[in-house]
Amino acid sequence: MADALEAMKALIEEINQHNYAYYTLDQPTIDDAEWDKLYDRLVALERETGVVLPNSPTQRVGGELLKGFDVHKHRARLWSLDKAQNHTDLMAWHNRAQRLVNDYNSRHPEAPLPPLSFVLELKFDGLTLNLTYEDGKLVQAATRGNGAVGEGILPQVKTIRSIPLEIPYRDGVIEVQGEGIMQLSVLEEYNKTAAEPLKNARNAAAGALRNLNPRVTASRRLTAYFYNIGYSEGLNFKDHRQMVEFLRENRFKVSPYVHFYDSIDAVAEQLEHVASMRHTFDFLIDGLVVKITDMRTREVLGYTDKFPRWAVAFKFAAxxxxxxxxxxxxxxxxxxxxxxxxxxxxxxxxxxxxxxxxxxxxxxxxxxxxxxxxxxxxxxxxxxxxxxxxxxxxxxxxxxxxxxxxxxxxxxxxxxxxxxxxxxCLNRLDCRPQLIGRITHFASRDAMDIETFSVMTAEQLYQELGVRDPADLYYLRFDDLIKLARFGEKKANNLLASLEKSKQCDLASFLFALGIPNTGKTTTRVLADHYRSLDKLMQAAPEELVMLSDIGGIVADSIVTFFRDPTIQRSIERMLQAGVTPVSEEAPVIVHTDNPFFGKTIVLTGTLTSMSRDEAGSKLEAMGAKLTGSVSKKTDIVIAGEKAGSKLAKAQQLGIRIIDDEQELLRLLGEA
Missing domain, CATH: 2.40.50.140 (Nucleic acid-binding proteins)
Incomplete structure (x- = not known):
């Protein structure tokens, strides 16, 4: 038995080495017939011993249809990128970064940041992957999802032969980020014999990786390119070059196009060149990504609420x-x-x-x-x-x-x-597409996140059970559902369980689910964070709402009109009676009341260089300040960043205290 296990380990190592040479390096070391002999010998030994080692290439394609995708929480957030559509946008991004570096260096002359240098990478048009390795073994693979939470797709990802099941690095946990794609030549070959030809490579890759049958994924012959270490327990890189070398040393497939430049002008010139040759690649790209190379500079520049300040996506022209x-x-x-x-x-x-x-x-x-x-x-x-x-x-x-x-x-x-x-169409109560659309939106992932629900489900419930309002969903019964076509016992129970689970919901998600006209996820988050109570929001007046960040008169009127509608009030009341409980996180507990901002009404205006306005606002609220969106006699302090306009002028007219020195702000916040 021991000899057989050693033989299996040797075969696995040899096969994996050949796979790496073929799928990652594109440098085959043996022909297909020889590879098949090695693989068949390994399969025979596994049958003989009854043992299958975890890193065996025979385990890349599972034999069972999966029941669904499990939620996976990423250890590190997968960030979106800010976009540059043209040269002007690119230079604006560069100038912002340069200002932040200059400001930091003026405050830290003993350890200045180096001159800006850049790396230029292709922006693949596929499906983002986040791989988790523990002690060198691939233990999870997930989609990006919303950046914090994705879906586990390990069985599907294991079918991609360019992705290593084991890597040499074995010191703890790392998350590796990349893009799963279908090459255009592979798509062309696939369509020659496909019963249903695939329309484009991006949808082909995304559909394969989110297919519950790993054999379907395997049939698409996907590949993947990797470009980032999002999380690690002990790795530290000086710059992006070191990170790329680490990826290569650990057998990850890295983009064939990773170029480094010392000036933004050289970057801009190369962007135009690549845009002109984009269709020569054997894969889809929808732009390029420009990143600052130095890792310490990235750490200093940090992030806004949505994007890293040290990277930007240059999108191709239409x-x-x-x-x-x-x-x-x-x-x-x-x-x-x-x-x-x-x-x-x-x-x-x-x-x-x-x-x-x-x-x-x-x-x-x-x-x-x-x-x-x-x-x-x-x-x-x-x-x-x-x-x-x-x-x-x-x-x-x-x-x-x-x-x-x-x-x-x-x-x-x-x-x-x-x-x-x-x-x-003003017929909100009896117009089928409106009602089905409202119910589908209510159940969507960013709203109430009712699993197993789809527009087809909404249409069927509308047609056969008279569901006309989102509140009706919480009054569905098993005996009603089981009578529906394509609704077996399991599906009925799953839907009821998902509805029950959705009752304990975040207030911001609930408000987004309601579909308040002229509001989106950002606005409903602002409303939830400010009022922290559905009842208080429903009683809010337009004059209160316009004081909040990014809410103007039209949006305020939409919110008030929506919650004054008897139909909406009745719908919400029925949901609450059914047990729906929208909750918001408690307001931060103020530990010290003797800080300079406690109890003050503050207006933020202009652009801050050391943090975003939202970040500054969160810190001020944590110190007991009240933030408003307009300057009045009741305003205590106006914090003015670069390019502050009319709000600063009004504060000067009213004689309100103005903080326009960012170093003073940082000192008062206790950060300088």
């Missing part, structure tokens, strides 16, 4: 094509807005076949001279590789058929109302 406008249909959204959707003659843009295009509203149609464009040629653009839009007619002649605007809702037949450039 791509255009000419095709024929075939028809325009009108779709009803959950808010009642009627949106025109254009169908065009299929055309290929950057490897993607485009058939449907965005038309925002009636004003968009008129402005682009499309009123008489049916059957004529139009320009379309696919900007940043997202849903394409129609730019306008190729000719100015009114030589096409007319696009007719509806005066009644295409779903419920109600008379439409024109508000600005948008048409709206």
């Amino acid at each position: 791509e255009e094509a000419v095709t024929t406008l075939l028809s325009v249909s009108w779709e009803v959204g959950r808010t009642g807005k009627i949106t025109p959707v254009a169908k065009v003659e299929p055309v290929d843009i950057a490897g993607v076949t485009v058939q449907n295009c965005t038309l925002n509203n009636i004003g968009d149609i008129e402005r682009k001279n499309l009123k008489h464009a049916l059957g004529t040629e139009v320009y379309i653009r696919r900007s940043n590789d997202v849903i394409p839009e129609i730019l306008g007619k190729v000719t100015e002649a009114m030589d096409g058929e007319e696009i007719t605007y509806p005066d009644h809702c295409p779903s419920c037949g109600s008379v439409l109302e024109l508000k600005g450039a948008h048409l709206f």
Whole structure:
């Protein structure tokens, strides 16, 4: 037995080495027949001994269909990147970073940061992967999710042969970040024999990695490129070069294009060069990523609420094509807005076949001279590789058929109302697409996160059980669900369990789920953090709301009107009666009341260099300050950063105390 185990270990090491040479280095060391002999011998030994070692290549593809994806909490956040669309945006990012470095160096002359240098990497268009290795062994793989929590997809990721199941580094836990992709040549070969050809490489990769059957994932022959160590227990890198070398030494596939530059001008020049040759790569990219090379500089620059300050994504310019406008249909959204959707003659843009295009509203149609464009040629653009839009007619002649605007809702037949450039159906209580859209949004991941729920579920519940309002979901019963088509005992119980779980919810998510007009996740988070109570928010007046960050008069009126609607009030009351309990974190406990900001009403304006305004606001609130969005006689202090405007001028007129020295602010915060 011992001899057989040693033979298996030797075979595994040999096969893994050949896999690394073939899939990662693209330098095959043996032919396929020889590799098959080694693999077959390992399989025979595993059958003979009844032992399968954890790192065996025979375990890359599981034999069972998975039941679902488990939630995985990342050890380190996976950040989004701020975007630069052009040279001006790139230089603005660079200048902000340079100012922060200059400011730091002026305060730390004994240990200044080095001159800025940069690394330029391809921005792959696939699915972000976060791999976890413990003592050298791959123990988890997850999607990015919302950056803090993703979905575990280890069985799927193990099918990617360029990803090592074991690495030489064995000193604790590390998280390695990269992108799972399908090469364009592989997609082409796959489609030659596929019963259902895949439309594009990005969706092919994302769909494969989120397929519950690992054999489907394996059939797509994906690969993956890695570019970052997001978390480690003991690793420290001086700069990005060292990190890249670590990845290579540990058998990770690194981008074939990683270039280093000492000046932003050299970066800008190379960006233009790569943009012109993007279609020569055997994979999709939707831009490039520019990062500051030095790790200590990254640490000093830190992060905003959303992005690292030391990196930016340079997005490619839009791509255009000419095709024929075939028809325009009108779709009803959950808010009642009627949106025109254009169908065009299929055309290929950057490897993607485009058939449907965005038309925002009636004003968009008129402005682009499309009123008489049916059957004529139009320009379309696919900007940043997202849903394409129609730019306008190729000719100015009114030589096409007319696009007719509806005066009644295409779903419920109600008379439409024109508000600005948008048409709206006001029948909130009996318009099927609105109701289904509202219920689907309510159950979505960023809202109430009701697992197993989909738009098909919403349509079925609407049609067969009369579900017309999100509150109706909490009054569903097993005996009702079990009678539905495709609703077996297991599915019914799973849905009821998900509904029960969703009752204990975060207030911000609950507010987002309600679908308050003119609000999104950021605004509902601001509302939840400020009021910390659903009842207090429902009683808020417009004058209170406009004092909050990023809430103007229109949004304030939308919030007040929404919560004054008897239908909404009745819906919320039914949810609360069913046990839905929206809660918000308790306000920070103030330990010291003798700080200079305790009890003060403060306005933040302008740009701070050492932290974002949100970060400064959180620190001030933790010290007992009250933040408001406008300057008045009740304001105690105005903190003014760079480019402070009218709020600073008003504070000067009123004689309010102004803190415009960032070093003084840091000292008062206890950070300098």
